[in-house]
Amino acid sequence: MTAHIAPMPAEYVSALPEPKTVLDVQNLSLSFRNAEGLLPIVTDVSFSIAAGEAVALVGESGCGKSITASAVMGIAPENAEIGGTITLNGNVISGLPPKERRKLCGRHMGFIFQEPMTALHPTLSIGRQMTDTLKHNLGLGNSAATDRAAELLDRVGIPRARDILKGYVHELSGGMRQRVMIALAISCGPSLIIADEPTTALDVTIQAQVLDLLEDMRREMNLAMLFITHDLEVVGDFCDRAVVMYAGDVVERGRSEDVVRAPAHPYARGLIDAVPAHDDGRTRLTPILGTVPPVGQWPEGCRFAPRCNRADEQCRTRPQLGHVGKTDVRCWHPLEASA
Amino acid sequence: MLRYLGKRFLLILPTIFVPLLLVFLLLRLSPGDPAGMMLGDQATPEQIAALRAQLGLDQPIWVQFGIWLKGIVTLDLGNSIFFREPVMQVIPRYAGVTILLTLVALTLAILIGVTMGLLSAMNRNKPIDRGVVTTAVLGISLPEFWFALLLIFVFSVTLRWFPVAGYNPPDAGIIAFGATIFLPALALGVRQSALMTRMMRSSMLDVLNEPYITTARAQGLPETTVIGRYAMRTAAMPVVTVAGLAAGYMLGGAVAIEIIFALPGLGRMLVEAVGRRDYPLVEGGVLTISLVLAVLNLLIDLIYALLDPRIRYQ
Amino acid sequence: MSEDPILSVSGLSKSFNTVQAVRDVSFSIPRGKTFGLVGESGSGKSTTARLVLRLVEPTKGVIRFRGRDLSSFSARDLRAERRHMQMIFQDPFGSLNPRMSVRDTLVEPQLVHNIGTNAEQLRTAERLLAEVSLPRAALDRFPHEFSGGQRQRIAIARALSTNPDLIVADEPVSALDVSVQAQVLNLMRDLQDRHGTTMLFISHDLRVVQFMCDEIAVMYLGEIVEQGPRDRIYGAAAHPYTKALLASAPGKGSGQRARLKGEIPSAHAVPSGCAFRTRCPHAIARCASEKPVMRDLGNGQKAACHLLDTALAA
Numbered sequence A: 001m002t003a004h005i006a007p008m009p010a011e012y013v014s015a016l017p018e019p020k021t022v023l024d025v026q027n028l029s030l031s032f033r034n035a036e037g038l039l040p041i042v043t044d045v046s047f048s049i050a051a052g053e054a055v056a057l058v059g060e061s062g063c064g065k066s067i068t069a070s071a072v073m074g075i076a077p078e079n080a081e082i083g084g085t086i087t088l089n090g091n092v093i094s095g096l097p098p099k100e101r102r103k104l105c106g107r108h109m110g111f112i113f114q115e116p117m118t119a120l121h122p123t124l125s126i127g128r129q130m131t132d133t134l135k136h137n138l139g140l141g142n143s144a145a146t147d148r149a150a151e152l153l154d155r156v157g158i159p160r161a162r163d164i165l166k167g168y169v170h171e172l173s174g175g176m177r178q179r180v181m182i183a184l185a186i187s188c189g190p191s192l193i194i195a196d197e198p199t200t201a202l203d204v205t206i207q208a209q210v211l212d213l214l215e216d217m218r219r220e221m222n223l224a225m226l227f228i229t230h231d232l233e234v235v236g237d238f239c240d241r242a243v244v245m246y247a248g249d250v251v252e253r254g255r256s257e258d259v260v261r262a263p264a265h266p267y268a269r270g271l272i273d274a275v276p277a278h279d280d281g282r283t284r285l286t287p288i289l290g291t292v293p294p295v296g297q298w299p300e301g302c303r304f305a306p307r308c309n310r311a312d313e314q315c316r317t318r319p320q321l322g323h324v325g326k327t328d329v330r331c332w333h334p335l336e337a338s339a
Numbered sequence B: 001m002l003r004y005l006g007k008r009f010l011l012i013l014p015t016i017f018v019p020l021l022l023v024f025l026l027l028r029l030s031p032g033d034p035a036g037m038m039l040g041d042q043a044t045p046e047q048i049a050a051l052r053a054q055l056g057l058d059q060p061i062w063v064q065f066g067i068w069l070k071g072i073v074t075l076d077l078g079n080s081i082f083f084r085e086p087v088m089q090v091i092p093r094y095a096g097v098t099i100l101l102t103l104v105a106l107t108l109a110i111l112i113g114v115t116m117g118l119l120s121a122m123n124r125n126k127p128i129d130r131g132v133v134t135t136a137v138l139g140i141s142l143p144e145f146w147f148a149l150l151l152i153f154v155f156s157v158t159l160r161w162f163p164v165a166g167y168n169p170p171d172a173g174i175i176a177f178g179a180t181i182f183l184p185a186l187a188l189g190v191r192q193s194a195l196m197t198r199m200m201r202s203s204m205l206d207v208l209n210e211p212y213i214t215t216a217r218a219q220g221l222p223e224t225t226v227i228g229r230y231a232m233r234t235a236a237m238p239v240v241t242v243a244g245l246a247a248g249y250m251l252g253g254a255v256a257i258e259i260i261f262a263l264p265g266l267g268r269m270l271v272e273a274v275g276r277r278d279y280p281l282v283e284g285g286v287l288t289i290s291l292v293l294a295v296l297n298l299l300i301d302l303i304y305a306l307l308d309p310r311i312r313y314q
Numbered sequence C: 001m002s003e004d005p006i007l008s009v010s011g012l013s014k015s016f017n018t019v020q021a022v023r024d025v026s027f028s029i030p031r032g033k034t035f036g037l038v039g040e041s042g043s044g045k046s047t048t049a050r051l052v053l054r055l056v057e058p059t060k061g062v063i064r065f066r067g068r069d070l071s072s073f074s075a076r077d078l079r080a081e082r083r084h085m086q087m088i089f090q091d092p093f094g095s096l097n098p099r100m101s102v103r104d105t106l107v108e109p110q111l112v113h114n115i116g117t118n119a120e121q122l123r124t125a126e127r128l129l130a131e132v133s134l135p136r137a138a139l140d141r142f143p144h145e146f147s148g149g150q151r152q153r154i155a156i157a158r159a160l161s162t163n164p165d166l167i168v169a170d171e172p173v174s175a176l177d178v179s180v181q182a183q184v185l186n187l188m189r190d191l192q193d194r195h196g197t198t199m200l201f202i203s204h205d206l207r208v209v210q211f212m213c214d215e216i217a218v219m220y221l222g223e224i225v226e227q228g229p230r231d232r233i234y235g236a237a238a239h240p241y242t243k244a245l246l247a248s249a250p251g252k253g254s255g256q257r258a259r260l261k262g263e264i265p266s267a268h269a270v271p272s273g274c275a276f277r278t279r280c281p282h283a284i285a286r287c288a289s290e291k292p293v294m295r296d297l298g299n300g301q302k303a304a305c306h307l308l309d310t311a312l313a314a
Helices: A065-073 A098-104 A126-138 A142-155 A161-166 A174-186 A204-221 A232-238 A256-261 A266-274 B002-029 B034-039 B045-055 B061-073 B087-122 B127-141 B144-158 B174-208 B211-218 B223-253 B255-261 B266-275 B279-307 C045-052 C075-084 C102-112 C118-131 C136-140 C148-160 C178-195 C206-212 C230-235 C240-248 C285-289 C307-313
Strands: A021-034 A037-050 A054-058 A080-088 A109-112 A192-196 A224-229 A241-246 A249-255 A322-324 A327-329 C007-016 C019-029 C034-038 C060-065 C085-088 C166-170 C198-203 C215-220 C223-229 C294-298 C301-304
Touching: A021 A065, A021 A224, A037 A054, A037 A065, A037 A080, A037 A224, A037 A241, A037 A249, A054 A065, A054 A232, A065 A080, A065 A109, A065 A192, A065 A224, A109 A174, A109 B211, A126 A142, A126 A161, A126 A174, A126 B223, A142 A161, A142 A174, A174 A192, A174 A204, A192 A204, A204 A232, A204 C240, A224 A232, A232 A256, A241 A256, A241 A266, A249 A256, A249 A266, A266 C178, B002 B061, B002 B279, B034 B045, B061 B279, B087 B127, B087 B174, B087 B223, B087 B255, B087 B266, B087 B279, B127 B174, B144 B174, B144 B255, B174 B223, B174 B255, B211 B223, B223 B255, B223 B279, B255 B266, B266 B279, C007 C045, C019 C045, C019 C198, C019 C215, C019 C223, C034 C045, C034 C206, C045 C060, C045 C166, C045 C198, C075 C085, C085 C148, C102 C118, C102 C136, C102 C148, C118 C136, C118 C148, C148 C178, C178 C206, C198 C206, C215 C230, C215 C240, C223 C230, C223 C240, C223 C294, C294 C307
Parallel strands: A054 A224, A054 A241, A109 A192, A192 A224, C034 C198, C034 C215, C085 C166, C166 C198
Antiparallel strands: A021 A037, A021 A080, A241 A249, A249 A327, A322 A327, C007 C019, C007 C060, C215 C223, C223 C301, C294 C301
């Protein structure tokens, strides 16, 4: 897979320089204030990403992964109340006023959105959109910015970069548009890239190309990457570590091969079993019964308990995140490693 | 782009032709006789007939139309029956005033409309937003002539800031010109500016929810650029449409304002010419208005194409 | 029971102006089986689904449904025949009328085709709801009160309400979350087993197709490039595109993926000869000049590729 070094045994740790932590999120919580009071959306989310590392935020719709990402970016809705600490390259950014927060975007954090057709301006030229950000964030002049934009497009595999700069979004195919988004995201040399379902809207063969590209960029620029997705297979292939979310909680956290191949949390296990696998003789999938509880209707205690076949009395109390086997799990009855 | 403009240009021809034909027919087929009017009550039938022949009014209607069409091409629109001058000399005297009035009114309307609309959209649901929306509703409900009279009463009669009526052309000095054009332009433009405010507001609110605005912000671009370039570029389109419609409305509907403020404009001239059955002048006037409108629409099309490159390839 | 396939199409083609969306597609589906159409954007799979039901008129080709030539049906007969063929769409939010209660939605197809008395129709609706594991109370509710997965169940229940011989499912689970997908897929399999319905299943997701389908056709730019039983396609794919598709799917581990270069060509400009040659890692000169024909590879598998000639000859 990647050149990521596996965690070293404790006795050697002090001898090695720590891989630089780019993003550190501690106890992040996000709530909306409405007429009835405070509505929690995301509770107690913690994870960190080192330089060159890709961490996945995995979950289905309604789990809170996208809004967690927007809180990290600093573009959560205005009426959201955010708690916890977010640290970028050692500097605490969660307490910063919005204006200061915005300044980090582009220069230190880059973003790749899911649907590039709507995420890029329809009537401004590609070149304009790229040079605007280059000029503002790096202080480049007009021709320097254009040169660099062409260079970037070239680097992400877009042929005839100079012509494309004069063109518009609607003239490009889906894969090309996503490459432009990637070029835009890395253009100012950020240390962190946040990608929100970047390949979900693409064809399978194009998806593979784009993932390869992201991988190359990550290695070349030693980027820290936060990868939001619902697809566990992509996580297994592409990311070093995974954070599984359910109903606003982190339910499991660890190296992606551990989380994806042999998860300890029943929900994560359920996700794996629910996907039709390739070499499988099953005639029935094993779905997770029931549906995700909507925000505001979370059960007391473990939020997954109503759908879990391992639940019992103890699950009425909310479990804490604890290290079990190879991963961190939030569960009273985690699955065995060999399951 | 050229093909697009070329196609638009060709569309001007039917746009002008149809109103001309209609006006021509309506005029000439309606009761009332210009010759009789000019000669007065005491005229004898022979005198009237002679004048009619002289004016070419005894020909069949399609011949008259043919003659007139030929006249347009050779830039000879005939003579005004009333003024006894070539139409081509009479019209510019009046048209200039109306066009200037429309331009000033349109500029005021756009400035007020876009500014208010933007302010409103950026401060959604706050007091300023509610204030603007309420004012806009009032503005749309106001009849222009009533508002004109109100303006005169307040600013000319009571405060004496502006003259009550009359017109100073621009070459009389910018202050003098402005004094006579400002209130009429305001009265003419208020309703259209209210419409533009509403359109700008709703358009901007829609655009602000679009993903590409989030991307622009995520690139760290300053808010002024995000709103001023990224949002406005798309939000402006519907407002441009409204501005085009407003201009057309103002050109045609300036009559009441011109009469109230005693401005020697095309609208007033036309109304009087119709009353006198001054056929050539009416037709010339309508032709002028149609032409100006057509050119205006071409300009709007050009602005569309500049704002949205996807349109250029149609 | 006749051995005729429920559906058999041959030479099916559809062009929209200059775009050839579907080119010479042929396949047949035996009763009770599920046939999968797999492909990426521009493959023509969705258009094929609509052609089969004559929701879109084919440009060329023959559609035989239940032993009869569908193209020969008059509009009225076609409408009557529709009770035997139903469709499930991708978008669970768009395919249900938001103003119709679930009861109305389930009863409507029966009403249209005059199936049963009012009481019987209602009983059928209740039975269908139970079959898709929705509570009876759902009858009085409206689509917006349900989740995506639940709406898709309602859509499935609706499709079954006329007891059709054929159901065409166009990406029925693509818009659903993984865990919900599993529920709906299980449901579809159960219902198919119980009712013996034949299914044409369209999807871009290879994993889902492998689970649901007995036989699969892989489409690229409007044509079928390979076709065969599920185990052959997934275990011993012959066409380079099929192999690339399978290898591109996530879950294979990075580094093992045979990367396809380039973009999918536009349907306006389909490459000469073999349409896939512009991206095929094994393309030879012959691929540009000569269009490959569908070759029988035994075991019910067919593929159109020049490279197979040498393989067969070897």
